Amino acid sequence: ADDSLYNELGGSAGIRRVVADLVPALQADARINATFDGVDMERLAAKLEEQFCEVSGGPCKYSGKDMTTIHEDLKVSRAQFNALVEDLQAAMRRNDVPSRTQNRLLARLAPMHREVVTK
Numbered sequence: 239a240d241d242s243l244y245n246e247l248g249g250s251a252g253i254r255r256v257v258a259d260l261v262p263a264l265q266a267d268a269r270i271n272a273t274f275d276g277v278d279m280e281r282l283a284a285k286l287e288e289q290f291c292e293v294s295g296g297p298c299k300y301s302g303k304d305m306t307t308i309h310e311d312l313k314v315s316r317a318q319f320n321a322l323v324e325d326l327q328a329a330m331r332r333n334d335v336p337s338r339t340q341n342r343l344l345a346r347l348a349p350m351h352r353e354v355v356t357k
């Protein structure tokens with residue numbers, strides 16, 4: 239398996255740093271934070287770490303709920319999806335992830351709009 243993206247992200251420690259930075263940024267982002275009211279953000283962070291690890295070719299298996307089920311009642315718009323992507327990009331930038339690496343991860347997450355955006 240190609241784990242080059244996982245390694246570029248700094249492996250599990252690098253991914254953990256980015257997610258730990260992303261989660262409070264989502265809660266601070268007025269475009270999307272209402273959606274996260276009452277959500278167990280520790281669980282969310284743990285599942286995001288697993289998912290980014292698997293998607294980047296690392297040695298993890300995502301154990302969360304499937305993307306359609308988890309997001310189907312949230313009424314997420316395309317603009318809100320883009321807002322989250324922007325927040326993730328900023329979190330990677332703050333943690334010195336090279337822009338080429340940022341773009342590689344974002345390209346693997348972008349198709350998930352089909353499962354996440356329902357409005």
Ligand code: HEM
Nearest residue numbers: 270273274277285286302303308314318319322347350354
């Ligand atoms: C590429 C984009 C996205 C990815 C990779 C993603 C990934 C995830 C993951 C892994 C979980 C945890 C699943 C679990 O607990 O089993 C989750 C939950 C959640 N996501 Fe997303 N998500 C994305 C976009 C969004 C957007 C744009 C919003 C809202 C603006 C959103 C709102 C939520 C909420 C509120 C939960 C918690 C739901 C609950 O616990 O009931 N997500 N997401």
